[in-house]
Amino acid sequence: MVPGCEERSECLEHITFGVPLTRGLGRAYGDAALPSPGDHAIAGSVLADRVISFNPESGVLAAEAGFSLDQLYRTFLPRGFFTPVSPGTRFVTLGGMVAADVHGKNHHVEGCFGRHVVSLKIRVGDRSIVTCSPTQHSDLFQATSGGMGLTGHILEVAVRLTRVPSPWILQETERVANIDAFIDGLTAAAAKWPMTLGWIDCLSQGRDMGRGILYRGRWAEPDEAPKAFPAIHAPLPVPFTMPSWPLRPVTVRAFNAVLYRQHPRRVQRKVVHPNAFFYPLDSFGEWYRLYGRRGFTQHQCVLPKSGQRGAARRFLELVTRSGGASFLCVIKDCGAEGDGILSFPKPGISIALDIPMRAQTPALIDRLNQFVIAEGGRVYLAKDALTRPEHFRAMEPRLERFLNIRRKWDPDGRIRSAQSVRLFGW
Amino acid sequence: MKVVFLGATKGMGRALARKMAERGDRLCLLGRDADDLRKSALDLDARWPPPVSTKYVICDLEQPETFSRALDEGARQLGGFDTVVVTAGLFATQDRLEQDFEFTRRLLVVDFAHTVLFCELARARLLASGGGTLCVFSSVAGERGRKPVILYGAAKAGLTRYLEGLDHKFRSRGLRVVCVKPGFVRTSMTHGLPEPPFAGEPEAVATSVLTAIDRGRPVVYVPKAWALVMVVVRWLPRFIMRRVGF
Numbered sequence A: 001m002v003p004g005c006e007e008r009s010e011c012l013e014h015i016t017f018g019v020p021l022t023r024g025l026g027r028a029y030g031d032a033a034l035p036s037p038g039d040h041a042i043a044g045s046v047l048a049d050r051v052i053s054f055n056p057e058s059g060v061l062a063a064e065a066g067f068s069l070d071q072l073y074r075t076f077l078p079r080g081f082f083t084p085v086s087p088g089t090r091f092v093t094l095g096g097m098v099a100a101d102v103h104g105k106n107h108h109v110e111g112c113f114g115r116h117v118v119s120l121k122i123r124v125g126d127r128s129i130v131t132c133s134p135t136q137h138s139d140l141f142q143a144t145s146g147g148m149g150l151t152g153h154i155l156e157v158a159v160r161l162t163r164v165p166s167p168w169i170l171q172e173t174e175r176v177a178n179i180d181a182f183i184d185g186l187t188a189a190a191a192k193w194p195m196t197l198g199w200i201d202c203l204s205q206g207r208d209m210g211r212g213i214l215y216r217g218r219w220a221e222p223d224e225a226p227k228a229f230p231a232i233h234a235p236l237p238v239p240f241t242m243p244s245w246p247l248r249p250v251t252v253r254a255f256n257a258v259l260y261r262q263h264p265r266r267v268q269r270k271v272v273h274p275n276a277f278f279y280p281l282d283s284f285g286e287w288y289r290l291y292g293r294r295g296f297t298q299h300q301c302v303l304p305k306s307g308q309r310g311a312a313r314r315f316l317e318l319v320t321r322s323g324g325a326s327f328l329c330v331i332k333d334c335g336a337e338g339d340g341i342l343s344f345p346k347p348g349i350s351i352a353l354d355i356p357m358r359a360q361t362p363a364l365i366d367r368l369n370q371f372v373i374a375e376g377g378r379v380y381l382a383k384d385a386l387t388r389p390e391h392f393r394a395m396e397p398r399l400e401r402f403l404n405i406r407r408k409w410d411p412d413g414r415i416r417s418a419q420s421v422r423l424f425g426w
Numbered sequence B: 001m002k003v004v005f006l007g008a009t010k011g012m013g014r015a016l017a018r019k020m021a022e023r024g025d026r027l028c029l030l031g032r033d034a035d036d037l038r039k040s041a042l043d044l045d046a047r048w049p050p051p052v053s054t055k056y057v058i059c060d061l062e063q064p065e066t067f068s069r070a071l072d073e074g075a076r077q078l079g080g081f082d083t084v085v086v087t088a089g090l091f092a093t094q095d096r097l098e099q100d101f102e103f104t105r106r107l108l109v110v111d112f113a114h115t116v117l118f119c120e121l122a123r124a125r126l127l128a129s130g131g132g133t134l135c136v137f138s139s140v141a142g143e144r145g146r147k148p149v150i151l152y153g154a155a156k157a158g159l160t161r162y163l164e165g166l167d168h169k170f171r172s173r174g175l176r177v178v179c180v181k182p183g184f185v186r187t188s189m190t191h192g193l194p195e196p197p198f199a200g201e202p203e204a205v206a207t208s209v210l211t212a213i214d215r216g217r218p219v220v221y222v223p224k225a226w227a228l229v230m231v232v233v234r235w236l237p238r239f240i241m242r243r244v245g246f
Helices: A069-076 A094-099 A138-144 A179-192 A249-261 A274-278 A287-291 A311-321 A361-375 A389-395 A399-409 A418-424 B011-022 B034-047 B064-078 B094-099 B101-128 B147-173 B202-215 B225-235 B238-243
Strands: A005-008 A041-044 A051-055 A060-064 A117-123 A129-132 A153-160 A169-176 A195-200 A212-219 A268-272 A296-304 A329-334 A348-356 B002-006 B026-031 B055-058 B083-086 B132-137 B175-182 B219-222
Touching (some): A051 B034, A069 A094, A129 A138, A169 A274, A179 A195, A179 A311, A212 A249, A268 A274, A296 A311, A296 A361, A311 A348, A311 A361, A348 A361, A361 A389, A389 A418, B002 B011, B011 B026, B011 B202, B026 B034, B026 B064, B034 B055, B055 B064, B064 B101, B094 B101, B094 B147, B101 B132, B101 B147, B101 B175, B132 B147, B132 B202, B147 B175, B202 B219, B219 B225
Parallel strands (some): A005 A041, B002 B026, B002 B083, B083 B132, B132 B175, B175 B219
Antiparallel strands (some): A051 A060, A117 A129, A117 A153, A169 A212, A195 A212, A195 A329
């Protein structure tokens, strides 16, 4: 357990006064939303969830930072609007989406969330409240997109929603034989489809290495989709933490093989529920409990296009060799880098792995990070718990610029998280 | 429904007001902070644009002289109302109340005397227009004298009895009284308190309360499991209540 407590109130302006950090729903995989050692109370934004305004002409939604994607989905999808960029869970706040500059299945087309943000209201280090946008205090704005909440407390977010033709998704899935075919498949799909993603069986080896299922999708047109709004079901409960023992390479391998083989050889095309497409894990309420008491960490990196060919294959070989049994391995091709200074994606292949926590996990993360550095890639802070400061520095030539802006807006170093103290020293 | 709502800006009131606005009920929000009321009204209108924008009126449970005017203004804004909801109130832990005589006085007055006075005025107006629903949030804290909620529970016990009496007397004349008894619900009011089993979320509570209002149920426990818990607590003999911590 991490010591410290979270203050919650409907009035975010009130509780962010004088605390070192604001968190949203706390679903970051690592220590990004945790207080640094010695800090006691941090602010929680989830009760500050009021919509301030919505303009159906422009699609611009302004809301308090605790407004969640789950609420956005329930409230605005029936009206034909949705977030332009969606991460893999609905249980994230607008403030969290800005702080992590989240990306989604459409990154190759729409970029990160920050590209669609119109303006932000932030309580900065000297406790004053500043409004920033791409044109007003643009340094603060760009450092806050992907800045993990370290430039100040995000109080309000205005973002341009996208209009969707129906609330349903037209999805195609295809079995892919190995990692090289996967990368070709993603590249080919990117030219025609606004949303793409791959699930990889990351314990398959040899010829089958990196086999998996490629997902392509777009919003269904009204004549393709059912008339009804997709029913919203309560998540299945995971009432207690599962034991850790079933999570062994042998069971994970069997699970992955079943998942791979149950998919027919032919391409499958159908209209699916948006939840099934965007948020398969959210069908379990507290799915992370399935990983047992020891829990798990994630490693998500992007291996740039500019690097050597076959980087993804060598990365998977390294994972397999190191015995990192991962239930879930997700692969996605990233488009252009955004304006967020610490924003994660850049052109290349992003690979995300769930890694159960074991004694040897930190050493595994070190090996993976050394590989990422050699390839000129970087890791995603929203998923990170174990990266060493010197490794992050080596991945991130933009870091000095970020820290300069952070210093400018918070000269006394009042705003910090467990992650920022671990990686940047303050 | 046309609803005058005292306490819609926070917690369970916020969740219930949203459920009502979502299905097209018309609301007039009552509360003590104009800016807070304005923001909540905008929130409802932005989510589910109504034909007429949601209005709000200042009404402070600590100032009974504001009640009558606020109810009349609410009626004027809505063109008459058929439902009154009260979720507002004060709360503090027993430990704090034992240290703070002045806050204890305020809490007892607001949660019992002034809430009852507000209900009296609301009840009279509902009856005058042929009946309607009066939905008031009491608490499971009023079921027994319990160590962690002696003062708060005493005020809520009084409120519960008052609502019960209203139901007995006026139901035949068309007044439907709904007494809501929340157990532990995760809101800003309870944040930071040790969480017992069967803790609930405000959204789920709002759904149950709205059903109770539609059906005119006189008493509703939320979350539902608390109905069973309170059956047990009500029947525990005094010598056990003296020993246990709840």
